[in-house]
Amino acid sequence: MEDVIIGLEIHVQLNRLQSKMFCGCSTAYHNSPPNSHTCPVCLGLPGSLPVINRKAVEYGIKVGLALNCRIEEETLFYRKNYYYPDLPKGFQISQYDFPLATQGQIMILGDDGIERDIRINRAHMEEDPGRLVHAGTIDRAKYTMVDYNRCGMALLEIVTEPDLRSPKEARAFLDKLKSILEYLDVFDGSLEGAMRVDANISLKGGDRTEVKNISGFKGVEKALSYEITRQRNLKRRNIKVVQETRHFDEVRNITVSIRSKVEAHDYRYFPECDLAVMRIAPWVPAIREALPELPDAKRQRFVSQYGLTDDHAKSLTSEIKVANFYEFVAGQASPKLAAVWIADVLKGELNYRDRGIDAFRAEHMVEIVDLLEKGRITEDGAVAIIRELLDKGGSPQEIVKSKGLGKAEDETVRKAVKEAVAESAAAVADYKAGSERALNYIVGQVMKKTRGKADAGEVHRLVKEEVDRA
């Protein structure tokens, strides 16, 4: 899509923080009753004053550095003034001139199969407003309720340059960003409202529209695709695209106009004098030093250290939890086999069930890879074990036994037993003469043949059976 120009503004909740941006309220509100995580400061009660959460700024710097940005030397906060019921002070504390981080970039795989940098214009800190709960749809609700639990959560607004060329590339960018944020341990994407996206989109030569507040990455792809089609059709009909703000209706899968440019807000930004300027330049070296290995670096290391294919390495490193899971397994079982089974099988099974890697125990994966490597279960058996573990639980050993998945291995042992008995005529004779101990010799032979992988007790039973029958 050569003619498509997309830029994104992403609101990221730094929800791994313990407390909100400017007060001590806990961030763990997701399963709490409305308005139970509030205080005079985040409710903006008269006379209350904000205090910067230093950890939030630290997290912001961490992200800035991971996005290869330049970090401002001091924090400077502004007031963004507008009236809305979710904004209890009538202004949002945000940044304007001198945002925390500027001029960064991250690499994505383009639609043409070539990796390239997407430029980050800026990343600035601000506080999250509350959440509106409409009784019905936004345009037909009889009343609306406000929940201020979310109000005052630390947000990082990340703004890209218009470097994206398709909805798919936008999705790739968001996937990469999410991956980086989770690597930094500042963000948990599984929580509701953790990441909200505004997208600016235009066709070459035309005016742009802004689609606001899209939640979910699938939503971004759908909203952008719809918007491209809409703009293309206008172009074909020789109608000019109007510069405006549009809302993505997730139910109808379309975008609708909510504000034209003439109605655009004047936010009257001016400095927030209640917050002291904080010199952060001295913090930066230590934070840079402590940055964890990021997805691209980890991917390269997986290729060189474990000899994985680039595809497997990519698949295993996109999520930090999967990467950690893989490294745990690779430390105790065949790294290459583990890569195949985690990247190609386990991830698919998890996806199918809409579950995360947390749903599977890494120890179990070690066992499964080990069984596969020793040839004690078939590939079909391994898949069955993984499914059983996900759907019903238990342990691989139990499932092998209860489902008789170890069959292939039994055949090998039986064959070895038969051979050993046939080859040990003297021992058989001794046994028949009453020497119980003579069986031990035959068991030893079987163990030799199976290279010690068989269960000695089981072999003893099988040998006795075979000799008795003979």
Place this chain on the structure above:
Amino acid sequence: MLSELKEQLPAGSAVEYLEKLFEKIEKSRLNAFTSLAKESALAQAREFDKSPGKGLLAGVPIAIKECISTKGIETNCSSRILRGYVPPYDAHVIERLKAEGAIVMGKTNMDEFAMGTSTETSAFGPTRNPWDLERVPGGSSGGSAACVAGGEAPCALGSDTGGSVRCPASFCGIVGLKPTYGLVSRFGLVAYANSLEQIGPLTGTVEDTALLMQVIAGHDWRDSTSAKKGFSLEGLKDGVKGLKIGIPKEYFGEGVDGEVEKAVWNAISTLENLGASWQEVSLPHTRYALAAYYVIAMSEASSNLARFDGLRYGLRVGEDQDWHTTFSEIRSQGFGPEVKRRILLGTYALSAGYYGRYYLKALKVRTLIKNDFQNAFKQVDILASPTMPIPAFKIGERINDPLSLYMADVFTVPINLAGVPAVSLPCGFAGHLPVGLQLMGPHFGEAAVLGAAQAFEEATPFHEARPEVI
């Protein structure tokens, strides 16, 4: 004096003393109080009578300006829009007062949201000057000054954004201090112009002001502009021998009432006789101070007052309609004309296209004014001037001429722009009306300012003069 009162209280009865005050207030024509906290105050007094505490203000009643948050006591800034708002928390200064055993006896009248010089813009009607009931007590902390001067409270707290403690202290013939910006925590002070204002004491004597400062000053982490400094009484009684006093030439002459100027010059002579010397100095940017002050104060006010939308607390009118209609109606009925004027002007000054012309320019002037003071304090220890260019004017005389009202603040607003401390103390009379002497010091130079005030007070009888209020 509070020290005498503190000696008398344990011997007599705090309850009895408090009941006498309440009785006087209920008969009073001053309209200094907006509400009395009889129940909680008397309970505290009974407690004190049972076992007198040892706090610096044990058993001492204090009146609190309407804009300082008091837990469980309505805090409405003398505005309709906040009627019924009862804060769930105490301001820092209230916590400190309570910790030292002081008894909050009630809330005092003020100009609506502290916007005024006369206490006439209050939704509760004007407070009267105890020296002349036809005249204003000054503002905006008019209630706090009038109740102390009128013998209805032994001491009070006010707030000073552009002279709101010093002006009424001057008009009512008592002592009022605007501390260095950052010396007293603003946590719990309902903001009018947050970069300018400080809470300050209004008392009968300099010593009492110093005593209150000892209690309310000091670092508070909840106010990010709070300095890591305390206040000490050290040097308060060291006299003025060798003290160099600067007389800013811009603060005398045109526009200053002849009798006011005479009283102030007499005061300077008194200080000279006590061993101080004086010299003329220049604060060359004084003439730009008023304009800069009003641009900054109104800009900040337009944002600070945006939170009053009636959604979470305060006034609700008629039936709820859609968001914009409802909050517009609440604000149009809840705010008085002066508050609306300042919100409108402040909104204008911050608007796109005007921001640089007004707000930014005012900030530049503010820097120049700060430099003026810094330069002056290189030559002299303190500065002296009239607090107000005129004595108390008549109720209704200026209220319809906002510009002439704003002009009256000409000697008080530069102090707030510079953030330095200044005290007003009685230094004589213009006819039957008190005249205030303003002494200004460098940042955190409270000791020098109050030391000179104390020496002057010891040498003169003005602080003993009390009006006969019927």
